[in-house]
Amino acid sequence: MGGVCSRKRGNQVNEDGVRTGVNRRYSKNGSSKWLLGTPFFRTTSGCQGEGGSCPSLMELCIHKTCQDIDKYRSFSVLPRDISQQIFDELVRSHCLTDVSLEAFRDCALEDICLGDYSGVDDSWIDVISSQGSSLLSVDLSGSDVTDSGLALLKSCSSLQALTFNYCDHISANGLRNFNGLSNLSSLSFRRSYAVTVEGMRAFSSLVNLLELDLERCSGVHGGFVYLKGLKKLKSLNIRYCKCVTDSDMEAISEFTNLRELQVSCSSITDAGVSYLKGLQNLVLLNLEGCQLSAACLDSISALVALSYLNLSRCGLSDHGFDKLSGLKNLKVFNLAFNNITYACLVHLKGLSNLETLNLDSCRIADEGLANLTGLLLLKHLELSDTEVGSNGLRYLTGLMNLESINLSFTLVTDAGLKKLSGLSSLKSLNLDARQITDIGLAALTSLAGLSHLDLFGARITDSGTQYLRCFKNLLSLEICGGGLTDAGVKNIKDLTSLTLLNLSQNCNLTDKTLELVSGLIALVSLNVSNSRITNDGLQHLKPLKNLRSLTLESCKVTAPEIKKLQSSALPNLASFRPE
Structure with a gap:
């Protein structure tokens, strides 16, 4: 997170395929993640054992070998699994070089x-x-x-x-x-x-291919005809390939075993979607950002195996959604940034297996939520930037499986939050709105199981932070409203489960805040930007051995001092600002 607490504005496409500098295992390519994404971080530090326990003899040996890597010329005589562990640890710690790599020649990794x-x-x-x-x-x-x-x-x-x-x-x-x-x-x-x-012609011999990821490739138009022999293909990701048109969809329709198709932000139309009707094994379909009309819904209705459907930013209105009432297997449905109203939600009543519903920036008001009362399996609900207010929350009281709700930029006030207090499964709550005050936070104290609480923009003061003591299971906390001082941080210092803490935009925080949070040793990400913190306060961060991200922009802190801290005390710190 940056110095200014990051928040979506407008209708920009969330291009989650952009390089982030984080290593990605091959099995994660083509991720269908699009809603309520949660960052996961490695929290191992040095040779610390799992869960903070004493490291095993093997872990100690691997750690020592990596420290002395320059002493070894070859690991080829070691068992393969041990060589693999040494290699992986050197990569993780960014200590592998072209010189040390030579020791792994002929190791059968x-x-x-x-x-x-x-x-x-x-x-x-x-x-x-x-x-x-x-x-x-x-x-x-x-x-x-x-x-x-x-x-x-x-x-x-x-x-x-x-x-x-x-x-x-x-x-x-x-x-x-x-x-x-x-x-x-x-x-x-x-x-x-x-x-x-021409390049895609070379893939035609890969007859056992199951997953193909060509996201952001600008030259794929016309090349899918060479892939017709890939009969086993189950997953195809061509997101952000603007060159892809309806004729490409005709070629893709030959992949009858396809289970996942991501073709968001392409140039396909309703005609292109019609070619997909024969893909009866399709479980995931991502059409985000494609300019479609109600006609495409008739084609999609034939895909009865669908469990994931993303129609975000497709320019759709209420018309035609009655056709989707037969998609009984649907679990994840993204309708964000469409011109839909209460009339569309009426047709969601029968989708009883829905677990995730995204209505971000739709024209939904209180009465529209009445259509959600029967969705008893719903776990994640996105209502950001809608016209929902406190009265509408009464329709959610029976959704006892709800784990996360985003109410940012809605009309919900303190009074409405009382209606959520009975949702015992709730773990994540985003209240990014200035109508929420200390009183509203008090209404949530019965939700002891919350693991993520975002209060960006809410009018939370030092007095309100006393209610945070009830949330012992919090993993993520963001209070960026500007009302906190060091006195308020005292009520945060005992939330020892926290892995992410964002206190940016609270300009009265000082070095004392870093001293107070120094006991939160599980922290992986810390943001205290736009505060009065100085280089002198950095010493308090030394106990935070799991810290990987540190953001102190617009503070009296310099990059050389952070680098000095990184080299001497925070070996896992991979990202910091200022840099």
Whole structure:
């Protein structure tokens, strides 16, 4: 999070495929995450054992070996699983270099995950390819690998997963090196200039491919005709490929085993969606940002196996939603940023298996929520930027499985929050609105199970923070309204489960705040931007060994001092501002 607490504004597409600098395992490519995303962080520190327990002998040995990596020339005599652990730890700690990599030649490693790792180029591939038939997965996203490097991987005939996202030095000719890798089941080339019509011809021999991720590839139009032989394909991600048109959908309709199709922000129309009616195994369909009309709903109604449907930002109105009443398997439904009203929600009554519903920025008022009373399995409800007020919350009181509700920028006031106090399963609550005060926070004290509480913009003062003591299970807390001083932070210091704490925009906080939060040793992310914190206060952060993100923008803090703290006391700190 930045110095100014990040909040969505307007109708910008959430491009969650943008590179973040965080390593991504190949099995996570093409993620269908689009709502209520929660950041997950590794919290291991050094050789600390799991759950803070004493580390095992093996963990100590791995840690010591990594510390002394320059002393070893080869690990090829070690059992493969031990070499793999040493390799993974060096990558995790950013200590693997082109020199130390040589020690892993001929180690029969199975997984090489170097996504977004600095300095990776063709010279690294020589050692990587020496793993031979043992090598199963490789992630070289963001690297400087070229066609020559790709050619070296041809000898690794057992490869099952390859990830080359954002690799700008690979050409269409280089993709020909995939011929012979018939065991590949997962392939990802996000934002690749190599994936042209000619480049896609090289994928035609990958007959065992199950997952193909071509997100943000601008040259794929017309290339899907070469993939008709990939009869086993189950997942296809072509999000943000504006070049994709209706004719491409006709070619994709040949993939009858397809279970997941992500084609958001493309140029397809209702006609393109009509080609998908034969994909009876389709479970996930993401059409976000495609300009469609009610006619597409008739085609979608034939996909009775759907459990996930994203129609966000499609320009839809109330007309035609009665056609979707037969999608009884639907669990996740995203209708955000459409011109829908109460008339659309009437047709949701029969979708009794819904667990997630996103109505962000729709024209929904209090009475519209009456149509949700029968959705007893609902866990996540997004009502941000709607016309819902306190009276409408009475329709939610029977939804006892609700775990998260976003009421940001609505008309809900303190009085309305009392209606939520009986929702015992609630874990996450976003109250990003200035109508909520200390009194409203008091009404929520019975929700002891809350794990995420976002009070950005709410008028919470030092007095109101006393009610936070009830939320012992909080993992994430954001209070960015500007009303806190060090006195209020005293009521936060005992919330020892916190992994994320955002206190930005509270300009009266001082170094005392850092002293108060120094006992929150589970913290992974801390933001105290736009405050009066100075370099002198940084010493209080030394106990926070799990801290990976630190944001102190617009404070009297300098980057060199944070770097000094990072090198001496916070080895896991991977992101900090100012930098």
